[in-house]
Amino acid sequence: MKVETLVVPAATAPARRRWGLPLALLLIAVLPLLLPQFQVTLFNYIGLSSLVCMGLVLLTGIGGLTSFGQAAFVGIAAYLSAWLGTAYGVSPWLTLPLALIVTALTAWSGSLLTLRLSGHYLPLGTLAWGISVYYLFGNLEFLGGHGGLSGIPSLELFGFELREPSSWFWLIWSIVLLSVLAIRHLLDSRPGRAIRALKGGVVMAESCGVDTRHYKTAIFILAALLAALSGWLYAHMQRFVNPTPFGIHAGIEYLFMIVVGGAGYVWGALLGAALITLLKTQLQDWLPLLFGQSGNFEGIVFGVLIIVVLLCARDGLWPALCRWWPWRRAAGITVVPPAEPLPLQPKPARGEPLLDVAAARKEFGGLVAVRDMDFRIAAGEIVGLLGPNGAGKSTMFNLISGVLDATSGEIRFRGERIDQLPSREILARGIGRTFQHVRLIPEMSVLENVAIGAHSRLQVGIGAAMLRLDREAEARLRHEAARQIERVGLAEDMHRPAGSLSLGQQRIVEIARALATDPLLLLLDEPAAGLRHLEKQALAEVLDRLRGEGMSVLIVEHDMDFVMNLVDRLVVMEFGQKLAEGLPLEIQNNPAVLEAYLGGVE
Amino acid sequence: MTFDIAILLTQDGLTNGALYALLALALVLVFAVTRVIFIPQGDFVVLGALTLASLQAGHLPPTLYLLLALGGAVGLIDAVACLRSGRAHAVGRVLLIELGYPLALWALCHWLLPLSQSLWLHALLTLAIVVPLGPSLYRLVFQPLAQSSVLVLLIAAIAVHFALVGLNLLGFGPEGVRTAAFSDAVFEIGSMFIASQNLWIVLVSAVLIVALYLFFERALYGKALLATAFNRTGARLVGISPDLAGRLSFAVAALVGTVAGILMGPITTLYYDSGFLIGLKGFVGAIVGGLASYPLAAGGALLVGLLESGSAFYASAFKEVIVFTLIIPVLLWRSLKSHDRGSEE
Amino acid sequence: MTTSLRLSAALALALAATAARADITVGVVVSATGPAASIGIPEKNAIALGPSEIAGEKVRYIVLDDGSDTTTAVRNARKLSSEHQADIVLGSTTVPTSMAMIDVMAETGTPMVTFAPALALTSPVDDKRRWVFKTMTGDDHELIPLLAHMKATGKQRVAYIGFADSFGEGWLKTAEPMLAEQGFTLLARERYARTDTSVIGQVMKIIATRPDAVMIGASSGPAALPVMELRNRGYRGDIYLALGATFGDFVRIAGSKAEGVYAPISPAAVQADFPPTLANRDAVLAFVEAYEKAYGAGSRNMFAGSAWDAVQLLQQAAPKALQQAKPGSAEFRAALRAQIETISGFAGARGVYHFSPSDHAGLDRSALMLGRLEGGQWRPVQ
Incomplete structure (x- = not known):
């Protein structure tokens, strides 16, 4: 086999990749020092939403499973950490693994119920689940009911208490960066290809030896874990939780974010989270000027915006942006170096x-x-x-x-x-x-x-x-x-x-x-x-x-x-x-x- | 719980259940024909009630302007489409229909409102105003997306819901409305009292449900409409336009929603954002029916109504939790029943 | 129309004047949208009537909406303190949104005057809550006249139905110990949602317990649903509502069915002749005159009164604080806080305020009185 002849070395892509990571690190280190505090706070919220959206991209955009219930997972982790922290004084660093485990178990049991069913049951099931979890939070006495829990301990890192928005920025965006890397690594691997194959249909994936149930469950849990991470950070940054940020409207908003950003792209999650968050803050200033009074008019703008995006750029704005950006188009062709061959089945004798x-x-x-x-x-x-x-x-x-x-x-x-x-x-x-x-x-x-x-x-x-x-x-x-x-x-x-x-x-x-x-x-x-x-x-x-x-x-x-x-x-x-x-x-x-x-x- | 209370709760549950059943059927129909999971179904209920209330108060309902705006947009798109396909002569007709109808209705409202206080007239006007919104929405939003996945259509439906709630608030304000009852009579049967409005609801719902059922299961044209759901190209071949089928199913959904709103108006207070939960409860019913079976969906919706009034009595704080968790055993049952591999969506 | 004009003007000014910074900056967070919108909007309206100058210094108002959502409220609080260097923050409308803002206010050292009712917002006055004041009567204020009347009319057995949200929950939590203390028996605790279409189940359960009185922890139009259902189902006993029911659409929606129900009333909200002995009579009249001039006859309400009073407190405290420091500085904010804490015996639209280092709730217990709905009007009960 002369596999080496297949190799077409490419100049642009690896070079860009080499610069990407240090640039991102530099941005994370420097941005909070340059930006005004409020912008830093905004970026923190964008980071928190990005985490949830990345999970949703994996689950919905790439895996083809739609969930409206991600906000509920955020809430479970946030409430668990808040409750343990306020009622029993448990350190946030102990509640983090607990929150992740509980969320993963919840997601796993949810996956048992819904993942066997075809297409539209999962979104509808998660819609109902999102609503009931919201009311459950509001009615459980020990979780502070609808009034919520306040006085949640802040995070301490190396003996240093995170108080300022900028220190949160460093923590949140480091986690976002690590998650982006992890998910991009995952997508470019054997299990990642299996996950991407889910969209090609169960029959095809199974015929290639992909255990589709296993991977569906895995991305459901993975998405829930990212949501849980976001919830844990939220609880300790906000230091107050109540049911509203975890209701069904938040779950829908996460989905909107990835649709606008580009549901099939990890960067689409970040783009969508940033766009919607910024738009929400700006609309607050603009809409009263437009309508002459205050009201829930964001809904009109968001609704129309989503419809326009669906009609004009169905895959979201990220791929549209990529087409626009000239250097993006130079698709990197990676080298396929020779490697040890895979094991082979023993072949039957001719005529057997x-x-x-x-x-x-x-x-x-x-x-x-x-x-x-x-x-x-x-x-x-x-x-x-x-x-x-x-x-x-x-x-x-x-x-x-x-x-x-x-x-x-x-x-x-x-x-x-x-x-x-x-x-x-x-x-x-x-x-x-x-x-x-x-x-x-x-x-x-x-x-x-x-x-x-x-x-x-x-x-x-x-x-x-x-x-x-x-x-x-x-x-x-x-x-x-x-x-x-x-x-x-x-x-x-x-x-x-x-x-x-x-x-x-x-x-x-x-x-x-x-x-x-x-x-x-x-x-x-x-x-x-x-x-x-x-x-x-x-x-x-x-x-x-x-x-x-x-x-x-x-x-x-x-x-x-x-x-x-x-x-x-x-x-x-x-x-x-x-x-x-x-x-x-x-x-x-x-x-x-x-x-x-x-x-x-x- | 005494017998009297049980009867009352059942009566309440059945009244609400009948309305949910009506919505559930519309949801099943829309899903079957267009694959759209029609989240704004509940918003049409609110649109119906708010429009009626505003007519009863002697105002021109803001929905008229929405109708005019949507009609204008549809007219514009269709006119452009006509020009592009070289059918310039059709432009005038398209614009006349899409703009002429709302304008004529507007004039009619202007003329009739000061003349008559008739409840029936107001109800008819409400239907005339709200029902055409359904097909217009289909034309503007869902028809261009007709080839998309269920997910894309679902997200579009939610987007429409958000926009409608915002427009409701803009047009009608945050105050709740309660419309005048069709009749205040109360029947006494044995030891129980039945408000005639409740009877109205159950009767009208039942009639509509049966009519829908007969149309889609028995009538040839209805069956043909449903066939478009399974095979769009095939339907086109036998002379049914999927676009027309889509618009028609949205018209039926809007009609059902508006009728439910008119019926519900006198027995409760509806707010601009009440629609979401009302629609979703219809959904729980529809899911029980697997989004396919009309009788099961209607049964599921009745169950939701009964469960709701029961849990309001026993554990009112957890009412929504109980109603929406009903989905879980249903999903579990469907999941156990489903064949593990093979079938694709 | 005038409100929106004023607001637009305020916003335009806020956008334009970013550099000129000697003015007093008043950050305002209200729930102008979302479930609490009907309360947040009059608050915003009252703020719009605030003075454009205090002691020779220009006053700049920056009004942000939190959509009744806690995350947005916190974001707004940050925006106000870091982007606009607000000297004081007024708001927010609901208990959770206000509660969520406290941390930011304490961290940035900005005084805050909330319009939300819960006592927990200002008590105990600890490291964080020393920055928080409130101008809204608490649930305890509301319950005192109601319970007194129930006691006086010999009621024993009480049932409760209220909103399944922070409002209804706060009301019930305050009521429970007070009822127990005064020897009432609480027979049923029922919940319903603002947008519920039926409360027959809850009402039947209440009637089955045969109460002497029913308390309803609900506000505005949605409070009408259980009242009507109770009357429809033949309940003839007395009904006691929350202060929130004297606001908004309750009377219009409940109609004749609500005749004779009781609720605590605020002189700032009710069109009635109050005795000349009322301690804050002049302040009420001043508020009503200004507010109804801008927003029409009969538009007075207690939420606007609370927001109005918050501006009044600022007007009281700012001149002295200005002698100590320049606006826009941490010293000015600290001085403002200290000055508000010294306000005592000041008569506002909502009542007489007595702040002290150990009490930031301010309003005394006479701020509300018992009212009864007669002929579609709330009348004070002697």
Whole structure:
């Protein structure tokens, strides 16, 4: 493998990165000395909101899970620390770990309730939870009820009490900076790619070996922890808590912040928090001039503003800003250095039985989609599953890949029954797959998309990723992804966003991703559907190369011409049943097949 | 608790529950057709009641100006769209409809208000003013976002809610309103008293619920509307414009909200910001129904009403906590029932 | 209209005059929006009537809204003290927002006069609260005339219903020990929210306990809901409301159902003939005349009275403080604080103030009297 040839060194990006951190540190050190005190205070509040928003970006913008309940997590931590501090005199440094643990446990139990459910239940559930937690705070006697708790101890750091806004600025913004670094590290790692893959759908992520429940729970807890950190800081900075800052309107406001800033971007969280906070302070001065009286008119401005942002810049202002900023556009192309190859599964000997489908049957209600199908695939063989639209090919495919459970019958892989296993388990046994409707993450690069495929071949924890202890493993994963991309001939497009490729190339990227899972059998779901002639040719070349390497493949297709020269053997389905099986030439001349395909031969 | 109290609480719970059920159905309908989780549903209740109160007080309701503003905006957008697509001749018609309607209504209010104090007239005018706001909002905000995810639509809905609450305050002020009752009669059945207004609420709600149900489950056009929810392109192919379906569903939601506001006005005091919690309680009902099933949603909403009046009696401080935590067992049940893997959104 | 003009002018001035800094800067934080808006707005209106000059020094008012939110209140307090070098801060409207501001005021050494009722804001006068004064009658002021009347009319069994927020909670917390001390039995403690549409459950529970009197810890229009429901459900006993019910829409919304209910009334808020013996009669008349001239007949209310008095206190204290230091300095703020603390026997619109180093609550207990709603008007009960 000549992976080194893939490397395109880039000048701009690393240079910028080298300057970024010292510049940020300098700003944090100097700003509070330069700015008037009130501005410093404003920045402190922006920092506190940024923490919550970063969690929300991870959860909502990147993970695709919407929560209105983040303010409640802020409140739980703030109240816990406030209560322990005022009632029992517990030091804030002791309440911090406690607050984090309690919040994490709350988030975890919440995730058990909601994360299994699809889309809109989580936002609605968190909406209700945000409201009930607010009233709960207000009605619990020991938490000071609606009046709140005052006299919360301030923080002491190295024997020095934090009183001035500027000392809080240093603490808060150091924490914000560390969180930004940690989250950016996380996103650029194995678990981070898994989290970003969640948006591509559960089926795709699971088929790459990503435990989606685990990662959903993880980001839910992570977002709650960031909120808790913010709440703990809030309680000790403000030294007074009452229910209003943790109500449902605050939860909605956090969501507004990331929508305005850019929900999919860590920097969007900071931008949004800053914009909304500053806007709120300014509106107080401007609105009475505009309306001639005071009222809750912020709501009008915010409402209209959000609608305008949604209509004009749906991804928020951060990406819009990036397009504007000329130097941002010079996308850094990172080097993919050679690294130790990933471990491989032992390959079966050529001709060894691989897949054995026996009397597989799938019924939906009264409809029999697959009626007692039988066929086999041996190692090194390329088999086509052919049939007109609606013949049950896709259902058959889903039975093998574990998206659907068979109603009856057996599917065995290397002698082991897999027909009731979930797709992640099936992948673990060595079956990789592609999707008819391409499921790539369009804004991720080709390299990153393919690296998702290698997810299950190496373990890297979320903590290790945040602390950058994963660089060796990461290099191996990226190297493996680069190797697979070269294998399918897309080396030149490795660093482009997957969404910018043509459909044919995207299909090939999907094959590379499936190859990165180190499969013993490759399942291709209508790879040629919708492709133009040249694209089909390119695809055929890739498949031809795989055949040369001895890969076992099952292609589901309805385009007979495409598979004819590619496969060793064909299985033809119609009305959920096997119509014929044999060599391509035999099938081509089988009258029953011709009948099914052409509606009868004259 | 004595029998009398139980009866009273049930009566109160059912009255509120019927209104929540009405809202829950509108929410389910809007979600089914447009995938919008319509948070401002409750704000329409308030708009209805506040507009009616302002008519009863002999003022021109500020909602008229909102209608005019939204109509102007819609007219402008549609006119530009017409010009762009080379249908210049349609511009006049578009502007005439969008601006002419509110202006005609304004003139009508001017003329009729000093002439008649009829409750029915005021209620009709209220409907004429508030209901068209629904489709206008759809045209301005949600139609351009129609292809977006449920999340984006939800956030847009919340943004609309914020704007409406602010406009309510601007137009009507912070004072609460209570409208005149349709009838003050009180029926005595055995040992219990039933205010006729409560009967009105339950009856009108029931009629509307059944009408909605029949329309969307039985009538062909209603079914076709629902079909757009599942397949927008398909619906277009069979001749149903998703835009029209969206506007229609918003009109129904606005109608339901306004009717609920008119019904609620005499039995309670409504403030400019009362809508949020009222709408959300309808939501809890809708969630019980999985945002899909009409009968379950209506049942869920009735349950919310009963639970609310029960908890007001037993533990009034924790009423909201109890009502909104009802969602948790429902979610738990749905979560246990759900198939662990497979289905995508 | 005049208010907004004045305010806009004040704001414009505030924006323009950032450099010229010898004036007395008065920071004001009110809840002009959010749940407490109806209270915060008259307070702001009263501030707008404040003098533009005290003892030859220009007075600059900077009015900020906290939206009834504590975080914003603290942010405003910071803004006022650091950006505008406020010499004194007036406000805020609610107990939580005022409570949250105390730390900033103490830290920056700025005197603060709050319009919120809770005694806990000014008592005990410790290191922080030495900077805080208040011009609002407390819940205890309200309860004294009510309980006295209940006692005098032989009531024993009392039920309570009030807001599920800091207002209702503060009222109940103050009432509980006072009721117990005077031998009343508290039978029910019910809550409801300002925007609730029904209180039948709570009212049925109260009626089931067969009370001699019902106390309602609620204010303004929303206080009408339980009164109407109690009457609708056949409760004939006496009803005692909070001071807040004599304000805003209560009478309009409750209508005839509220006839005969009792509430503490403030001479500054009620259109009635008060005896010439009233200690602060002239101050009340001065306030009413100025306020109603600007905002229309019948617009008087106790919240505006409290804000008015806060400015009055400043007017009392500032001349002496000016002899000790220049505005804009820490010394001036300290002197202002010390001067307010010495004010005693001063008659304001809300009553007679007696401040001392150990008492920053100021108003004496005669600030409120018992009132009864008769023919849609609050009348003092002799």
